[in-house]
Amino acid sequence: xxxxxxxxxxxxxxxxxxxxxxxxxxxxxxxxxxxxxxxxxxxxxxxxxxxxxxxxxxxxxxxxxxxxxxxxxxxxxxxxxxxxxxxxxxxxxxxxxxxxxxxxxxxxxxxxxxxxxxxxxxxxxxxxxxxxxxxxxxxxxxxxxxxxxxxxxxxxxxxxxxxxxxxxxxxxxxxxxxxxxxxxxxxxxxxxxxxxxxxxxxxxxxxxxxxxxxxxxxxxxxxxxxxxxxxxxxxxxxxxxxxxxxxxxxxxxxxxxxxxxxxxxxxxxxxxxxxxxxxxxxxxxxxxxxxxxxxxxxxxxxxxxxxxxxxxxxxxxxxxxxxxxxxxxxxxxxxxxxxxxxxxxxxxxxxxxxxxxxxxxxxxxxxxxxxxxxxxxxxxxxxxxxxxxxxxxxxxxxxxxxxxxx
Numbered sequence: 001x002x003x004x005x006x007x008x009x010x011x012x013x014x015x016x017x018x019x020x021x022x023x024x025x026x027x028x029x030x031x032x033x034x035x036x037x038x039x040x041x042x043x044x045x046x047x048x049x050x051x052x053x054x055x056x057x058x059x060x061x062x063x064x065x066x067x068x069x070x071x072x073x074x075x076x077x078x079x080x081x082x083x084x085x086x087x088x089x090x091x092x093x094x095x096x097x098x099x100x101x102x103x104x105x106x107x108x109x110x111x112x113x114x115x116x117x118x119x120x121x122x123x124x125x126x127x128x129x130x131x132x133x134x135x136x137x138x139x140x141x142x143x144x145x146x147x148x149x150x151x152x153x154x155x156x157x158x159x160x161x162x163x164x165x166x167x168x169x170x171x172x173x174x175x176x177x178x179x180x181x182x183x184x185x186x187x188x189x190x191x192x193x194x195x196x197x198x199x200x201x202x203x204x205x206x207x208x209x210x211x212x213x214x215x216x217x218x219x220x221x222x223x224x225x226x227x228x229x230x231x232x233x234x235x236x237x238x239x240x241x242x243x244x245x246x247x248x249x250x251x252x253x254x255x256x257x258x259x260x261x262x263x264x265x266x267x268x269x270x271x272x273x274x275x276x277x278x279x280x281x282x283x284x285x286x287x288x289x290x291x292x293x294x295x296x297x298x299x300x301x302x303x304x305x306x307x308x309x310x311x312x313x314x315x316x317x318x319x320x321x322x323x324x325x326x327x328x329x330x331x332x333x334x335x336x337x338x339x340x341x342x343x344x345x346x347x348x349x350x351x352x353x354x355x356x357x358x359x360x361x362x363x364x365x366x367x368x369x370x371x372x373x374x375x376x377x378x379x380x381x382x383x384x385x386x387x388x389x390x391x392x393x394x395x396x397x398x399x400x401x402x403x404x405x406x
Contacts, residue, residue, distance in 0.1 A: 001090075006032040006040045007056040009168050013093065014048030022097040022175050023048065027305055028160065029073035032168070033083050033090040037061055041079055044071045074134030078142050082164055085146045089164040091171040096160040096305060098367050099182035099201075102374035103127075104155050105302040106381050110185050120170075120177040122151035130157040132388060133304055153178045158384050159304050186374045193377060201370075202287065208376050209291045218294070221318045221344040226283035229268040230355070236272055238265045266324035270332045271351060278351045280358035285347035288369040293342040299368075300383035302375055306368035308396035309339055309361050312389035314368075316342035340365050 013030045017023045031041035042048070043055045057072035059065070061080045066072055073079075075094055082092045103110060110125040126145040131138030142162060145154045152174045154162045161178055165171030183201055190204045191197060198204060212218065229238035231250060239245035240262055247258040253269040255261050268281050292299055298315045301307040306314075317334035320327040335341035335349065339361045342348045348369075350361035375381035383389075 001032065001034045003034055003040065003058060004053060006034045007053040009091075010040055010042060010056050011048075011051050011053070013091075013168055013172070014042065014051060016172065017093065017095065017175070018048055020172075020176070022093075022095045022179070027096045029075050029079070029094045031059075031073075031076075031079040031092045034058075039079060039083055039092075041072050041076055044073050075138075077136075077139040078162060081139060081143050081146065082162065085143070086164060088166055089152075091165050091168045093163045093171050093175055094160060095163060095175055096303075096367075097175060097179055098370060099179045099186070100153075100155055100161040101159075101303055101367055102371045103182040103185055104157050104159055104161070105371055105375050105383075106378050107157050109149075110155070110181055113181055117177045117181050120174050121153050121181065122149065124149060125151045125153050125155055125178065125181065127155040127157055130159075132392065133159065155182075158302060186377065189377050204377075205287050205291050205373060208373050209294060211376070212291070212294045218296075220294075221296075221346065222321060223345055224263045224319070224321045226285045226347060227262050227264050227268065228283060229265075229272075229281045231272050231279045236269060238262060238268045263321035263324075264319065267319055267328040267331055267349075270328040271335060271349070274332050275335075275337075275351065277353050279353050280351065280355045282350045282358045282362045283343075283347060284350060284362050284366060286366040286369070288373055289342075289347045289366055290345070292369040292372055293347050294345050296342075296344045299342065299372055300386075301368060301389055302371045302381070302383050303364070303368050304384070304392060305364045306371075307384050307389040307392045309364050309393075310368075311338055311393040312384075312386045314338065314340050314342060314348070314365070316344055318344040319346065 010030050010032050029042045031039045033039045038060055040056050040058050043057055046055055055070055057066050057070050059072050059076050061083050064076055079092045082089055107127055109127050113121055113123050126149040128141035128145040131141050142154055152164045163171050163175040165174050187198055190207055194207050225240045227238050227240050229236055234250045236248040236250055237245040244259040246261045247256050248269055249256050296316055298313045300313055315334040317331040319331050340348050340350050348365050350358055350365055352358040352361055
């Protein structure tokens, strides 16, 4: 294939995968084979919606060598292995898609695939053993999974998936089919252990929520409307989603204009007061996040991207709209220097210095909580180890996040 044609195809795939929700921000990577010896691949740490042909890197399959100043994806070795082991494969997508990510934490192969999904994926999709992002161990795990299976997809433990095709269209269809198969995998598990006829992931959320809230130790917190906010100079703008904002003085927390002050305004102000690096707060009440917030406990990450953005733990605290002074301080303390905190029975607050980064935290929290809900159905499911989670969070803060923001 012509190099420029392949580069443009990779860019097109990035746009389409973003629209489909199969990749987010700069996570994941895409490549296209141009010959028996070379392929082109997305760069490291650059947003898909801004890519140009000059950003797409030509890489040798045999030795991973490349020319130029643009660094290719750190997972280039996985793509090279796909092309080496599968001569019929000409397009590879490494995704962080939600349902495959949920299954990835279990370390289980997805078996007994039938019908049209089997025609695309094969009768079974293997799960590769865990390795840190960009490290040889991760590549070795994928190679082992490829060698023991003829599937067109590989689930990567705690990480995501690799989807392969004879061309772009085929690889995209593989990724879509994998989402359906993985969702059914979790739904069927929930049906088996609950003894109920569950046919949607919403049913899984309802079941796990019922289990959490039926315990004797469960004490519900008062629920309140979610608000987003931003800090601009000496003003904080805070309001319920899709409504006008109240304007609060950054130093005193006093109302200085705009709409009526919402219940959680004092909570937002206290976070800004404590965290000079935070300029945006997004309050997500996504169903999966709310379900995990009902546990009232800290959550360890089951996925690499959640560990990168939020570290080895997301804590939980209760906010009482009738006692904002005391409870607001508790939530701010539970947040600490991290990027997310659960608010008991009310989802989570996602914070960052920019709106772009706050949205990224919100997205990975929603996916991370969906994954944690799936893990609730399997006693053997374990989160990422604390050392690895700390390490990924550190590397992301000092290296990757700076690159992603350019």
